[in-house]
Amino acid sequence: MISLSKIVIVGAVGGGATVAGQIRFYDKNAEITIFDRDSTMSYAACGTPYAIGNVIEDPSSLLMTDPQQFKKERNINVFLKHEVLEIQRDNKQLLVKDLNTGKQFTESYDTLILAPGGSAMVPEIEGLDSAKVFVLRSYDDMQKISKFIDVNNPASCVISGAGFIGLEMAENLKALGLKVQLVHKSGQVMSILDSDISQLIEAELQANEVQLFKETVITKADSASVELSNGMRLQADFIIMSIGIKPNTELAEKAGLPIGETGGIMTNEFMQTIDPSIFALGDASENTDMVTGDPKRVPLAWPAHRQAFLIAQYLTGNAIPKKGLLGTSVVKIFSLTVAMTGLNERTIKNKGISYKTVIHRGNSNAGYYPDHAKITLKVHYDSASRKILGAQCIGGKGVDKRIDVLVTAIYAGLTIDDLQALELSYAPPYSSPKDPINMAGYKAFSK
Structure with missing residues (x-):
């Protein structure tokens, strides 16, 4: 102390x-x-x-x-x-x-x-000073964006960056009736995810009429439009910069x-x-x-x-050492929820870890119950120790609780096989007799 x-x-x-x-x-x-x-x-x-x-x-x-x-x-x-x-x-x-x-x-x-x-990072872009540019990192930033929308009644927006803030802003600006155009430097949205999970997000954006422009950046801007590195010009009454922190x-x-x-x-x-x-x-x-x-x-x-x-x-005299972070996160994207914890596939490969992956596609709860949704659960685990390395889940409901169970499993040092034995709560509105978590364990065991 x-x-x-x-x-x-x-x-x-x-x-x-x-x-x-x-x-x-x-x-x-x-x-x-x-x-x-x-x-x-x-x-x-x-x-x-x-x-x-x-x-x-x-x-x-x-x-x-x-x-x-x-x-x-x-x-x-x-x-x-x-x-x-x-x-x-x-x-x-x-x-x-x-x-x-x-x-x-x-x-x-x-x-x-x-x-x-x-x-918030704001790159140097030709003409950006003449455009209406906002970031969202503070309460004051939020007030500025809301005031601009209320006063100017804009019709279109360009969002630069398809991470957490970019995707949440895309949904909320679309709900206000704006034309939303999402520009992203990478080849996939939410680059922290595996590419197959990102593709499901991209399909959801398309279904909700959010225009997505990947592998491109804003190179020029003025008060009414932006020009992209791929040569396209987009109408933009204002710009949200969300390329990183x-x-x-x-x-x-x-x-x-x-x-x-x-x-x-x-x-x-x-x-x-x-x-x-x-x-x-x-x-x-x-x-x-x-x-x-x-x-x-x-x-x-x-x-x-x-x-x-x-x-x-x-x-205050009770030293507790930290145990590391998993980077657990969740985000809502229109009708979808996507969550992740631990290592993604790209990081596992870069680290040279020998691994296997199990994917379960099924229902959030009993399929005969009227309120159910499709979910995809993807779990990476160490080939030798069978310890869980990371997981991602996407779907309409019940996504967050599956990732939360897997966070607990990683923290406790459980293996992929231990997931079979978890006695998870079940009733038709909430799950199935074999929860998707259990199913991931059974599928990995059968391999």
Whole structure:
């Protein structure tokens, strides 16, 4: 346990606000201060596409708390519109700028926690300054997009990037009646998936009249259109850039904290940097892969919240080492849900791992029950140890619970054969006597 007399946190969204709250839960006396350059804190960033699409009717419901409430309920000081410019490690001080007044001041710390998140990448494109271009990384970004749509009543949009945000925005903008055109540099959408699973997503996009342009990028833009590297010109009343996230590591780099091969701040098993008084978590931190032990960075909500708990436990005298990340994720794409965990086929091959794959195509629940859907479950496993390496599932319902079972199986070290023996809940509205998870185990066993 290290001194908790004064803790300063950089970043007030998911990871930063959560680690502050966790520390306060376990320690009632520590002085805790948070700085963030944004104007809002602790909002549900994952809900912003659905607020833009009016699925979430009240966008303010995404705001979990504010500085006044945090101070009143938890005695934690939060300063928004304040940017930390420099970490002075030798004397344990920060140089902070008040973005409202422009004034700079120093703030001391005993323990520093970095939760700076990441920033949306925007490439240099000819004419982009004359176009209406948006990113979606903050509550303010969401408000800007919604206001533009409400005021200008646009007819068309080009989305650059077919990852999580790009696909969620495609669905929600289509629901608003816009012509949606999705431009993607890769040869498949959601490049983290196996190609056969991605093809099912592409078919769903086509069925919902989202135009998809693969293996191309935007090369020119103006106020009404974009030109692609394949020579095509698309109408675009506005553009959503969702080509990727760059971790905000500049502050750590300036302070001499090592950056790992994934681009995140290097941390040990307790989320500690090389400086024992400085920790890092969330989108900007580098972790390890649970399956391979290799460096891994997962810019998603679950890892940030877990890391916040681990840091709070370490600081309050109950050190729990992290066990690596699987990169478990799920996304809704019109009528489909797609989820994954662990290694995809491309990564397994690149690592030179000897593996086998089992695929089960069936129903989410009893086929005679009126509310059922088709699902495809794909599981990769080690040929020798038969340990599960990774899995993907896509379909109309029940996808998330199958992946969640497989996450548990990987964490527990189960083999593909153990899936036969899992006594999973069954009733016709929910599953079948032999669940798709069981079926994957039986199919692998018969091989």
